[in-house]
Amino acid sequence: MSILFPRSSSATKRKRVIRELVQGRDYATQLKFLLQKPIGPDGSVSAKELVANVLRSFTETLSVLTSSEVAISGDHHRDEVAQNLVISGEDASQVESIDPRSEGSTESKKGSKDRRGSYKRRKTEQTWTIVAQTTDDNHAWRKYGQKEILNSQFPRSYFRCTRKFEQGCRATKQVQRIQENPDMYTITYIGFHTCKDTLKAPQMVTHSETWDSFLGPDANDVPNEHDSTIGSQSLIVKQEYPNDETDPSDLTDANFWSDFKDFELSNDKPAGLKIASENADTVYSCTGSRSLDMDFGIFSSHFCSTEDFHFDESQLL
DNA sequence: CTTATTTGACCATA
DNA sequence: TATGGTCAAATAAG
Helix, strand or coil, X not given: CCCCCCCCHHHXXXXXXXXXXXXXXXXXXXXXXXXXXXXXXXXXXHHHHHHHHHHHHHHHHHHHHHHHHHHCCCCCCCCCCCCCCCCCCCCCCCCCCCCCCCCXXXXXXXXXXXXXXXXXXXXXXXXXXXXXXXCCCCCCEEEEEEECCCCCCCCEEEEEECCHHHHCCXXXXXXXXXXXXXXXXXXXXXXXXXXXXXXXCCCCCCCHHHHHHHCCHHHHHCCCCCCCCCCCCEEEEEEECCCCCCCCCCHHXXXXXXXXXXXXXXXXXXXXXXXXXXXXXXXXXXXXXXXXXXXXXXXXXXXXXXXXXXXXXXXXX
């Protein structure tokens, strides 16, 4: 119990700030998608650059804020009594369901064919992936599935917007714990929210601990010492489209995506960013070696050779 | 009671 | 066929 320092005020404030920034960056990302209309050679470019800059600003600000949590200590008081800064991964509500798959026995409950699984996979949906310490994004999600994934020890959870049926919102996301760094999640968003977010996250998505239960039974046994964290920083790993190399079906989308990558590159961003390429696996693999501040774990692995995203504590002091 | 989560079955795609 | 995304009955939670 020597690890949790009672910094509450600034931490809480920072937490809110970061949350807002994350959201803002999310909006900027969405805006980016809306700009896919190639109206004019010049006009569109500037718009793209603008959005790219917005995104970059958000990302960098988040990085700084996040890092400051560790390095900075002169953030000045102004603290109220300790609020709920605890996010410890202590949950204690999950019981049962010990073994994942206990199939093959004597159950034959399927009388005839259900109507399950009759869905249309959306191949051409906009998809982007981020890595974050929290899965909270101020949207109301409802879990509709969980799957064991081949090369992961952690299951993948599937969420859809709570107001899917009320407002026809088609946003979904997938959340999966990163094996090299169980404090973080890979969150893949599919589609944008079309619902009114007036009601933000009602009552379900409020505590981070709640999410532990979402991510499977073994999700909460992770001993976090540095968990007093804000846990809100995230960064874009990459956008993906259905089939990158061979996808003859959607040229439009493919075009857009490549375009997208392009302008992000042109934004003076080192080739390290979008990297991620098709193998996110590679990206995360490095994170394990850095247990120092996992805040940068991902970053370092992404931008290991870039000075653009070089974080030095000295610049923070 | 209503609403959310769990969980295996079902199905599309590689 | 293997893998993973979704559905929906059963169950839990509020």
